[in-house]
Amino acid sequence: MKMTKPKDSAPGRWLSYRPEIKVLDCTIRDGGLMNNHQFDDQIVKVVYDTCVAAGVDYMELGYRASRKGIKAGEHGCWKYCLEDDLRRIVGDNKTNLKLTVMADAERCDYREDILPKKDSVLDVIRVATYINQIPTALDMVKDAHDKGYETTVNLMAVSVVPERELDEGLEMLAASEARAIYVVDSFGALYSERVQYLVKKYLLHCKASGKDVGVHMHNNMQLAFANTIEGIILGANFLDATMAGLGRGAGNCPMELLLAFLHNPKYKLRPVLDCVQNHIEPLRAKLLWGYDLPYLLTGMLNQHPRTAIKFKEAELKGERGDILRFHDAVTDQE
Amino acid sequence: MKMTKPKDSAPGRWLSYRPEIKVLDCTIRDGGLMNNHQFDDQIVKVVYDTCVAAGVDYMELGYRASRKGIKAGEHGCWKYCLEDDLRRIVGDNKTNLKLTVMADAERCDYREDILPKKDSVLDVIRVATYINQIPTALDMVKDAHDKGYETTVNLMAVSVVPERELDEGLEMLAASEARAIYVVDSFGALYSERVQYLVKKYLLHCKASGKDVGVHMHNNMQLAFANTIEGIILGANFLDATMAGLGRGAGNCPMELLLAFLHNPKYKLRPVLDCVQNHIEPLRAKLLWGYDLPYLLTGMLNQHPRTAIKFKEAELKGERGDILRFHDAVTDQE
Numbered sequence: 001m002k003m004t005k006p007k008d009s010a011p012g013r014w015l016s017y018r019p020e021i022k023v024l025d026c027t028i029r030d031g032g033l034m035n036n037h038q039f040d041d042q043i044v045k046v047v048y049d050t051c052v053a054a055g056v057d058y059m060e061l062g063y064r065a066s067r068k069g070i071k072a073g074e075h076g077c078w079k080y081c082l083e084d085d086l087r088r089i090v091g092d093n094k095t096n097l098k099l100t101v102m103a104d105a106e107r108c109d110y111r112e113d114i115l116p117k118k119d120s121v122l123d124v125i126r127v128a129t130y131i132n133q134i135p136t137a138l139d140m141v142k143d144a145h146d147k148g149y150e151t152t153v154n155l156m157a158v159s160v161v162p163e164r165e166l167d168e169g170l171e172m173l174a175a176s177e178a179r180a181i182y183v184v185d186s187f188g189a190l191y192s193e194r195v196q197y198l199v200k201k202y203l204l205h206c207k208a209s210g211k212d213v214g215v216h217m218h219n220n221m222q223l224a225f226a227n228t229i230e231g232i233i234l235g236a237n238f239l240d241a242t243m244a245g246l247g248r249g250a251g252n253c254p255m256e257l258l259l260a261f262l263h264n265p266k267y268k269l270r271p272v273l274d275c276v277q278n279h280i281e282p283l284r285a286k287l288l289w290g291y292d293l294p295y296l297l298t299g300m301l302n303q304h305p306r307t308a309i310k311f312k313e314a315e316l317k318g319e320r321g322d323i324l325r326f327h328d329a330v331t332d333q334e
Numbered sequence: 335m336k337m338t339k340p341k342d343s344a345p346g347r348w349l350s351y352r353p354e355i356k357v358l359d360c361t362i363r364d365g366g367l368m369n370n371h372q373f374d375d376q377i378v379k380v381v382y383d384t385c386v387a388a389g390v391d392y393m394e395l396g397y398r399a400s401r402k403g404i405k406a407g408e409h410g411c412w413k414y415c416l417e418d419d420l421r422r423i424v425g426d427n428k429t430n431l432k433l434t435v436m437a438d439a440e441r442c443d444y445r446e447d448i449l450p451k452k453d454s455v456l457d458v459i460r461v462a463t464y465i466n467q468i469p470t471a472l473d474m475v476k477d478a479h480d481k482g483y484e485t486t487v488n489l490m491a492v493s494v495v496p497e498r499e500l501d502e503g504l505e506m507l508a509a510s511e512a513r514a515i516y517v518v519d520s521f522g523a524l525y526s527e528r529v530q531y532l533v534k535k536y537l538l539h540c541k542a543s544g545k546d547v548g549v550h551m552h553n554n555m556q557l558a559f560a561n562t563i564e565g566i567i568l569g570a571n572f573l574d575a576t577m578a579g580l581g582r583g584a585g586n587c588p589m590e591l592l593l594a595f596l597h598n599p600k601y602k603l604r605p606v607l608d609c610v611q612n613h614i615e616p617l618r619a620k621l622l623w624g625y626d627l628p629y630l631l632t633g634m635l636n637q638h639p640r641t642a643i644k645f646k647e648a649e650l651k652g653e654r655g656d657i658l659r660f661h662d663a664v665t666d667q668e
Contacts, residue, residue: 233526293607323610327603
């Protein structure tokens with residue numbers, strides 16, 4: 001992995017690395033969208049221990065969602081990531097791994113539910129926002145920043161954001177306290193050239209204000225890893241990945257591929273192989289993440305994967321739907 | 335898909351297509367490496383019918399391997415692709431789909447076994463060669479060309495070819511009768527930038543002699559489709575793909591992803607979805623192709639996938655090997 005895209009593809013550039021690069025594991029957070037956040041403590045602990053052993057920089061343990069109007073037990077505890085739940089796994093986290101949760105704009109009582117940093121084992125609050133929620137997201141960033149946290153913003157579903165709104169949104173986010181702004185391919189719809197275009201645009205806004213750009217890719221068209229590499233080459237420094245790619249729908253950039261690619265000797269692949277093989281892959285039959293034809297179709301059409309997830313859920317009952325009927329339904333909706 | 339890589343990522347360029355692009359299905363040929371070429375006629379016919387319906391340009395039905403010293407029944411018939419076997423599937427092939435077989439340098443009695451074009455249902459002979467076999471390959475190309483066939487050359491395992499030999503080899507191949515020369519990532523070891531570097535180099539040699547460049551990618555690091563796109567953008571016109579990615583080890587560029595990407599209206603995705611879902615995926619449990627950790631490791635190490643294939647074969651007995659032991663073994667070999 002090289003510093004920048006070389007004009008002459010000089011092979012020597014492959015041997016160096018960019019120390020600014022940070023790898024973030026969001027296995028439990030993004031994977032939680034496939035099991036209603038009901039991971040056993042044992043799995044969360046395995047992922048935590050693996051991140052520590054592998055030299056991963058950040059781990060996202062789940063969401064900090066609003067608990068208003070929710071019945072106890074309706075969702076797994078990683079939807080809320082209360083301090084007690086976190087500490088049950090990580091203790092006081094006396095490691096170099098920084099811990100984070102995601103807070104969705106308009107789905108989080110951030111003023112009450114996010115404690116001052118000194119009272120929390122968390123290091124970072126990641127704010128997720130759709131383009132129309134940016135004013136709320138900015139207030140969340142400020143609130144978390146003022147409480148002592150590092151913050152980042154995941155601007156979701158960028159593949160359906162009109163250009164003009166994106167420019168205005170990035171301008172607003174660039175003026176915020178966030179340390180990094182993420183290019184988020186929620187629908188797994190981006191080809192390399194749109195990744196290039198977007199990462200360059202984000203860099204333009206972020207560099208002027210001293211921020212980093214991040215990439216969070218989905219694997220609907222088997223491009224999550226390739227698009228992450230594309231981001232790296234252009235200068236994105238914050239990289240989201242998950243063990244075995246576990247995440248919503250077609251899943252995310254697989255951590256094992258990313259660490260195999262990165263040349264910083266602090267990253268260790270071996271613990272990740274163990275985690276994937278012995279702890280994450282055994283979940284696949286029930287969680288059903290990963291590339292499959294319905295995800296290809298929603299990705300190709302730049303649609304939310306919810307119809308594809310629903311199609312896949314029938315497999316839990318041992319049924320496989322008719323892919324041609326699915327194809328005809330989603331293409332007719334266009 | 336656009337004509338060339340635009341400097342400004344102008345979105346309009348995404349809507350056009352390059353009519354010179356040819357898609358080649360090698361499901362039965364590359365997939366045959368996972369089942370000793372023992373496909374039922376019914377599956378071969380389904381793939382053939384699918385290629386015709388999907389507007390695919392070429393279909394490779396198998397190898398034309400030497401039969402000397404081989405016992406009858408030792409391998410499936412698609413290792414030899416005798417005229418009678420081919421015609422049992424395709425009749426006289428009164429379609430626009432061109433038919434091809436692969437002939438490996440030094441593993442084929444080409445003078446005897448390749449009939450004059452007028453006596454065969456085949457249109458194209460694809461010669462596969464390692465860098466050190468090029469003189470033989472050139473003679474095979476000439477033989478097939480003189481018999482009336484279109485020819486191409488797949489220069490295998492390019493990721494381990496020394497630069498100086500590659501330059502000399504390409505010079506020799508550029509002077510041949512072949513219509514196209516393929517960049518072949520046999521080990522699934524290429525990242526996008528080496529694909530760029532190689533495709534540009536091949537183009538340089540090929541354009542001067544009026545040839546096309548092809549790409550044949552493997553999916554060890556989930557990059558087969560991404561690397562195929564990379565080739566397209568740079569100007570490669572011959573694209574190998576297989577139904578559901580069926581092929582040796584981690585498999586190939588999936589046809590369904592490739593056709594979803596290409597904008598030429600002659601390509602139809604729907605028949606491919608049917609074929610993948612209802613005919614190819616049911617073979618996966620026995621043929622075991624596709625991305626998995628051992629393939630990542632051999633790809634990352636730029637090794638032949640044979641150790642990974644062996645590791646995977648234990649799964650046919652319901653056993654999964656120890657990936658850490660595999661990791662330690664392959665990395666020690668380095």
